[in-house]
Amino acid sequence: MEKYLYITLFAPLLGSLIAALFAAQKKMLFTGIITSILIGISFLSSVILLNYIDGDTILHVKMMDWISAGNIDIPFGFVVDQVSVIMMVTVTLVSTVVHVYSIGYMEHDKSFNRFFSYLSAFVFSMLILVMSDNFAGLFIGWEGVGLCSWLLIGFWYHKHSASWAANEAFIMNRIADLGMLMGLFLIYWKVGSLQYDIVFANIVNLDVTTLTWIGVFLFIGAMGKSAQFPLHTWLADAMEGPTPVSALIHAATMVTAGVYLVIRAGEIYALIPEVGYVIASLGAFVAVFAASMALVNRDLKRIIAYSTLSQLGYMFVAAGLGAYWIALFHLMTHAFFKSLLFLGAGNVMHAMNDELDIKKMGGLYDSMKATAILMTLASIALAGIYPFAGFFSKDKILEVAFNHEAYLLWFALFIGAALTAFYSFRLVMLVFFGEKVHKKLGFHPHEVQPFVIYALTPLALLAIVAGFFEHSFHAFVTDLLKDYEFTLDHSIALILIFATSAVALSGIGFAVYKYSRGGFSESWEKKGIYKLLINQYYIPKFYELTIQKPLYNLSKFAWQKIDLKIVDATVDMIARVLYGTGDTARKIQSGNLSSMLRWMVAGVAILLVLAIFIRPMV
Amino acid sequence: MMIGLTHYLILSGILFIIGLVGVMRRKNLLMLFFSTEILLNAVNIGFVAVSKYYGDLSGQMFAFFIIAVAASEVAVGLGLLVLWYKRTGSTDLDSLQMMKG
Amino acid sequence: MYEVIAFYTFAILTILMFSIVVLSKNALYAMSALAGGMIFIAGFFFLLDAEFLGVVQIIVYTGAIMALYAFGMMFFDTTREVKEKIHAKKVIYTLAILSAICFVVILSAPIYSANLEALYPTIEGVGNIQMIGLVLFTKYLVPFELAAIMLLVAMISGILLVSDRMDLNITLNDDDEEREII
Numbered sequence: 001m002e003k004y005l006y007i008t009l010f011a012p013l014l015g016s017l018i019a020a021l022f023a024a025q026k027k028m029l030f031t032g033i034i035t036s037i038l039i040g041i042s043f044l045s046s047v048i049l050l051n052y053i054d055g056d057t058i059l060h061v062k063m064m065d066w067i068s069a070g071n072i073d074i075p076f077g078f079v080v081d082q083v084s085v086i087m088m089v090t091v092t093l094v095s096t097v098v099h100v101y102s103i104g105y106m107e108h109d110k111s112f113n114r115f116f117s118y119l120s121a122f123v124f125s126m127l128i129l130v131m132s133d134n135f136a137g138l139f140i141g142w143e144g145v146g147l148c149s150w151l152l153i154g155f156w157y158h159k160h161s162a163s164w165a166a167n168e169a170f171i172m173n174r175i176a177d178l179g180m181l182m183g184l185f186l187i188y189w190k191v192g193s194l195q196y197d198i199v200f201a202n203i204v205n206l207d208v209t210t211l212t213w214i215g216v217f218l219f220i221g222a223m224g225k226s227a228q229f230p231l232h233t234w235l236a237d238a239m240e241g242p243t244p245v246s247a248l249i250h251a252a253t254m255v256t257a258g259v260y261l262v263i264r265a266g267e268i269y270a271l272i273p274e275v276g277y278v279i280a281s282l283g284a285f286v287a288v289f290a291a292s293m294a295l296v297n298r299d300l301k302r303i304i305a306y307s308t309l310s311q312l313g314y315m316f317v318a319a320g321l322g323a324y325w326i327a328l329f330h331l332m333t334h335a336f337f338k339s340l341l342f343l344g345a346g347n348v349m350h351a352m353n354d355e356l357d358i359k360k361m362g363g364l365y366d367s368m369k370a371t372a373i374l375m376t377l378a379s380i381a382l383a384g385i386y387p388f389a390g391f392f393s394k395d396k397i398l399e400v401a402f403n404h405e406a407y408l409l410w411f412a413l414f415i416g417a418a419l420t421a422f423y424s425f426r427l428v429m430l431v432f433f434g435e436k437v438h439k440k441l442g443f444h445p446h447e448v449q450p451f452v453i454y455a456l457t458p459l460a461l462l463a464i465v466a467g468f469f470e471h472s473f474h475a476f477v478t479d480l481l482k483d484y485e486f487t488l489d490h491s492i493a494l495i496l497i498f499a500t501s502a503v504a505l506s507g508i509g510f511a512v513y514k515y516s517r518g519g520f521s522e523s524w525e526k527k528g529i530y531k532l533l534i535n536q537y538y539i540p541k542f543y544e545l546t547i548q549k550p551l552y553n554l555s556k557f558a559w560q561k562i563d564l565k566i567v568d569a570t571v572d573m574i575a576r577v578l579y580g581t582g583d584t585a586r587k588i589q590s591g592n593l594s595s596m597l598r599w600m601v602a603g604v605a606i607l608l609v610l611a612i613f614i615r616p617m618v
Numbered sequence: 619m620m621i622g623l624t625h626y627l628i629l630s631g632i633l634f635i636i637g638l639v640g641v642m643r644r645k646n647l648l649m650l651f652f653s654t655e656i657l658l659n660a661v662n663i664g665f666v667a668v669s670k671y672y673g674d675l676s677g678q679m680f681a682f683f684i685i686a687v688a689a690s691e692v693a694v695g696l697g698l699l700v701l702w703y704k705r706t707g708s709t710d711l712d713s714l715q716m717m718k719g
Numbered sequence: 720m721y722e723v724i725a726f727y728t729f730a731i732l733t734i735l736m737f738s739i740v741v742l743s744k745n746a747l748y749a750m751s752a753l754a755g756g757m758i759f760i761a762g763f764f765f766l767l768d769a770e771f772l773g774v775v776q777i778i779v780y781t782g783a784i785m786a787l788y789a790f791g792m793m794f795f796d797t798t799r800e801v802k803e804k805i806h807a808k809k810v811i812y813t814l815a816i817l818s819a820i821c822f823v824v825i826l827s828a829p830i831y832s833a834n835l836e837a838l839y840p841t842i843e844g845v846g847n848i849q850m851i852g853l854v855l856f857t858k859y860l861v862p863f864e865l866a867a868i869m870l871l872v873a874m875i876s877g878i879l880l881v882s883d884r885m886d887l888n889i890t891l892n893d894d895d896e897e898r899e900i901i
Contacts, residue, residue, distance in 0.1 A: 591715040597650075598642050598807075601814050608821035621726045624827055626767075629730050631822035633737055635815050640741035642811040648792065652740050652753050655784070659760050662776075670767040673840050675854050678769050679862075682855070685772075685779050686866040690873030692784050696791040697880030703794055 001052050002061050004045040005080055008088060009127050011042040012095070016120035019113050027112035029103070035116040036099040039123060043092035050085050054479075058082070060133060067136070074194060079133035082480040083328065086473075087130040087260060090332050093458070094251050094339045095123040100455035101343050102244040104448055105350065109242075115155060119248065122148035126253035130260060135184050135194040138261070142180065142225065145254050146173045152249075153241040165237040172234040176224015180261075183217030186210065200267040211268060215275040218265055226258025226312050229286050233540050235309055236293075239301040243346030246301060250308040251339035256331050259312065262319040263328055263481065269320070270482060276320040277406070283316030284401070284412040289537070291419035295426070296533040300345050300356045303427050307382060308338055310416060314397050317409060323400040323484040325477040329470065330393035337381035337390060337463035343456055344375035348431060351445035352438060358427060360443075363436035368447040372432040374460050379428050381463040383421035383504045392467030395497055402496055403488045417500055421507030429515035626667030633660035647699050647709040651692065658688045725766055733759040746792060754785045771848045 015035035022028050049059065059080040067074040080088070099119060106112050125148050129141025146169075154166025188194055190210055191202045203211065222228070227235035235255065239246055249255060262269065262279065269276045290309035297303050311334050318327035351368055352361060365372040381388035384395060394417065401410035438445060447453075486493070514520065524530050535541065588599060637660055640653030662681040669677025703709050736756035743749045757780040764773035855863055 592712060593714050594642075594645055594711045598810065598814070601638050601642055601818070604638070605814050605818045605821065608818055608825065612821055612824055621723055625726065626763075627826040628823060629733075631826055632734060632819065635819040635822065636734065636737045636741055638818060639811060639815045640737075642814065643741065643808075646746070648746060648788070648795070649740075649749060651788070652749055655753060655780075656737050656740060656756070659757065659780075663760060663763055666764055666767050666769050666772060670769065675840075675850055678772055678851060679854060679859050681769075681772055682775065682851075683862060683866055685775060686870060689779055689784055690870050692787055693870075693873040693877035694880070696787055697877040700791060700794050700881045709795065 001049065001059055004048050004052075005059055005061060005078060005131070007045040008042045008049065008092065009078065009124070009131060011038040011045075012120045012124040012127065014038055016117050016124060019117035019120060023111075023114040023117050025113055027110060029112075031113040031116050032099070032103040032106070035120045036096065036103065039092060039096045039099050039120065042123075042127075043089070043096045046085065046088040046092050049080050050089050053080060053082060053085050054476075058480075062133075071192070072188075074134060074136045076137065077133040077195070078131045078137075079196070080131065082477050083260075083263060084130045086328060086332060086477065087256075088127060090335045091123065091126050091130065091253060093462075094335050095119075095248060095253070097339065097455050097459055098244045098248045098343070101247075101346070101452055102242075104452040104455075105244055105346050106242065111155070115152075115242065118148055118151045118155065119244070122152060122245075122248060122253060126257070129257055133196055135187060135196070135199070138264070139180065139184060142177065142221070142257060145225070145257060146170060146177065149173075149238070149245075149249055149254050152245040153238045155241055155245065159240065162240040165234070165240040169234040169238050172227075172231050173224045176221050176231055179217045179219075179224070180221025183214050183221060186214050186217060190214075196264065203268055204271065208272065211272050212275055215265075215268055215272045218261060218268070219275065219279055222258030222261045223282075224258070225261075226255050226316070227309055228258070228282055228312065228316065229289060230539070232286065232290070232309055233536070233543065236302050236305045236536070239299070239305050243301065243342060243349060246305070247339045247342035247346070250305065250342060251335040255308060255312055256315075256335065259315045259319060259327055259331050262316065263324045266319070266322075266324045266481060270322060273322070276322060278320070280317045280320030280401075280404075280406065280409055283313040283318075283320055284409040284416075285313070286310065287313030287317065287416040288412050288419065289313075291416050291423065293533055293536050294423040295419060296530055298357050298359050298534075300348060300358050300361075300427070300431065301342070302356075303358070303423060304338070304341050304345055307341075307420065307423065308334075310420060311338070311382075314394060314413065314416070317413060318397045318400055321400050321404050321406070321409075322482065323396070324481040325474055326393065326396045326400060326484065328477060328481070329473055330397060332473075333381070333389035333393045333463070333466045336459050336466055337378040337388075340374060340378040340456060340459040340463055341382065343452075343459070344371050344378060347371040347448045347452065348375075348445075350448060352443050355438075355443065358430040359437065360441055361431045361438050362434045363432070364438070364445055365432040366436075367445040368432075370447060370453045372428075374453070374456055375432070376428050377460050378463055379424035380508075382424050383508055384417060384500065385421075385504060385508070386501060387464070387467060389463050389466035391501070392470045395500055396470075398500055399486065399488060399493055399496055400484065402492075403486055414500065414503060418503040418507040421504040422511045425508045425511035426515060429511055434515055623667055623671040626671075627664055630660050630664035630667065633663065636660075645711045647702070647711060647714075650711065651695055651699070654691070655688060658684055722766065725762070729759050729762045729766070732756075733763075746795070750785065750788055750792065753788075754781050757781045757785070768847055770846075771851050 012035075015038035018038075019031040019035050022031055053059065060077070061079075062075045062077040064076050065073070066076045099116070102115065102119065106115050109115065122145065125141050125144025127141070129138055129145060132138045132141060150166045150170040153169050154163045156162045157166075184194065187199055190206055191199050193199060193202075206214075224231045235250075238249060241249075269279070287310045290306045290313065294303045294306035294310065297306065311330070315327045315330050315334070318324070318330060347368065348361070348364060348371060349356065351364065351371075355361070377388070381390040384390040398410060398413050398417070401407075401413055488496075532538070588595070634657060637653050637656035640656060641650065644650045644653055662684055665677040665681045665684070667677075669675060669681075699709060702714075706713055733756050736752045736759065739752035740749045740756065743752065758777060761773040761776040761781075764770070764776055
């Protein structure tokens with residue numbers, strides 16, 4: 001079985017390296033095909049592993065020693081257990097689809113080969129992240145994902161906004177990674193190992209304060225990767241990257257890493273429920289906060305990005321409240337329908353010549369039926385309507401919140417569900433139905449190549465049916481993860497389900513009703529609330545004013561005043577003094593032996609004087 | 619009154635200073651050589667005195683080697699001096715300015 | 720008591736001789752004074768129980784080196800007074816006096832090295848020459864041989880430098896004219 005593990009892990013790397021060989025060349029179709037096939041192989045072998053893993057058997061291999069210095073002994077070990085295999089399957093499945101899709105999407109891009117190299121490297125990093133059996137390996141994957149996201153978001157680096165967004169994502173992640181690193185150091189300091197099993201076996205012996213710090217630091221890391229408030233701004237800006245990248249970042253890799261970390265470190269968080277509760281509260285806040293921003297945004301991809309943020313909030317609520325398997329379940333189902341949404345959005349973008357303003361679309365259903373159907377399905381799944389995948393997972397999260405008697409959180413999520421339903425269908429309505437605004441603007445949308453649509457169908461299928469695997473998923477995953485006890489009465493649960501479904505349905509209904517009649521009037525755009533939402537609660541502005549500007553001024557000050565006037569001046573002065581003394585002393589070098597001898601005697605005299613006044617301590 | 623080590627060392631120092639004066643004052647290359655001989659001899663006295671008062675033969679050994687060095691220095695130095703005199707007809711130090719940078 | 724008298728006599732005489740060397744305008748006087756000074760220094764060596772070194776001093780310095788100087792001086796006109804343009808005399812004497820004061824201060828201060836261990840201690844009842852022979856041919860054998868080589872090298876180079884055409888190889892019958900051009 002080990003060979004399947006290695007195949008899963010290294011097939012993407014191989015693909016990446018092959019594509020990298022041709023990175024600077026003109027478009028070569030085969031790089032896309034080879035990487036797609038290799039990712040496909042990776043997917044197949046992870047499915048084989050999924051079949052192999054059950055309650056008793058997990059795969060744990062140690063590839064080689066990595067760091068072995070003094071007391072530090074960190075191996076390159078990989079573990080395939082119930083959690084990581086789920087992640088592997090999800091990641092490789094979505095990645096395969098994204099790869100195939102990208103062949104169509106990046107068709108006309110001149111850096112075709114480079115793109116596939118990055119994309120596969122991204123998948124490889126994510127696999128390292130999920131498959132590592134220790135925190136150090138996880139951190140490697142973590143950084144690898146950060147690097148690849150930087151490369152991919154800034155893929156069109158000649159665009160200023162793209163490189164800006166890439167840097168923003170990277171820097172935000174760096175801030176969070178510091179927290180993550182502190183957490184790891186703390187773990188290593190207190191436990192003496194970074195292996196998951198050893199850490200979790202010894203973690204109970206630590207005092208609560210240390211545990212709390214570890215939990216907080218690890219969560220700071222997770223906050224960065226999963227773009228939780230207040231480090232969320234990079235996610236929406238990351239939409240500057242090519243759409244398949246957005247799909248990959250949002251659905252399978254990168255942002256889910258934070259959730260994965262919290263799930264992985266579940267045994268730590270189980271000991272510190274207060275921190276878990278904070279995580280859940282933050283998650284619930286982000287769920288509503290992001291959803292509210294999605295309500296008014298006009299950028300196709302940003303809307304979906306905010307929805308990702310919001311759904312990540314849901315996952316963190318589940319994970320924070322200790323329902324790890326539900327968080328993982330939502331992560332998986334979300335991966336399916338969110339990647340579908342993104343890839344569909346990519347199709348729309350292509351059709352509209354990279355126009356992203358949904359107010360300029362409308363009525364695209366006639367020209368791109370398949371995409372419209374796929375995206376509608378995905379939106380329904382996102383909104384959480386029975387029997388789509390989103391229903392099962394999202395509803396469970398709400399139940400968990402209610403079960404925990406965290407009614408405020410529950411209410412937030414409840415509102416979030418309504419908002420989700422509304423903005424998803426606002427998007428669908430504005431893009432695919434209603435008035436054909438794009439005709440007036442002179443766009444001629446056309447459907448994408450068929451193989452792209454075929455590539456999306458597995459996702460669509462899973463977005464519909466994934467929810468029905470809930471029970472087997474539960475049984476499978478809880479072999480490793482702690483089960484969550486529902487103490488809720490069955491009837492109350494049922495009422496909750498109905499309430500949530502009702503609120504989601506009403507959200508959909510409201511959106512459909514409102515936007516089939518031309519949407520909201522223009523006067524809304526002048527209201528304060530609209531301005532607040534469209535400006536993302538002025539948070540980017542706030543960051544710019546409070547962090548960027550002062551930092552910029554500080555740097556400028558440091559450069560112009562400290563560096564130029566003090567540091568440089570000092571260095572220059574030393575040079576000038578030396579030069580000046582050299583200039584003066586040059587006259588000594590007359591070449592006259594007699595004067596040289598005099599200087600020598602002068603030196604002797606000075607040494608003698610020194611010998612008198614500076615005596616060695618005896 | 620006994621003659622101690624200090625007496626010898628001070629004498630050695632005085633002779634050394636005389637040598638230094640010579641080194642600084644003399645402009646004739648030959649005279650300069652004389653002055654260096656004085657320097658070497660001054661040091662020799664010091665060495666031998668220390669050797670005597672500490673009962674250690676190393677000082678004498680060094681004096682011995684210094685004499686050897688002085689002898690070879692004179693041999694080579696005089697050779698160069700004669701060569702220089704043949705070429706320029708002068709042994710004046712001020713005519714030796716080739717090292718001017 | 721005679722030691723004290725001898726020391727002071729020799730000290731005054733040496734200082735006098737060397738002062739003449741340094742200050743005299745006549746090269747011949749200077750050389751003679753130097754030779755005298757050397758002999759007085761040999762006197763110190765005898766005073767200090769270093770008979771062998773004293774003898775060597777007389778033989779090597781007064782015998783060999785001074786003779787070498789004398790021969791060397793044959794090349795120059797020694798009857799003429801040495802003309803020297805001495806400038807900045809103040810500098811010379813300031814430096815000299817400063818150094819002298821320093822020396823006196825340093826040397827008259829109590830010497831710390833009371834715990835100085837004799838590496839090759841003199842043995843009672845064994846003569847100085849015998850001792851020197853023992854040490855020189857055991858511990859200092861290598862420096863001794865090196866000194867011998869150094870003297871040889873110095874001798875050869877001295878001959879080569881002064882002699883006229885020693886760079887020509889007689890046995891190989893080099894073309895003289897060719898050398899002339901060079």
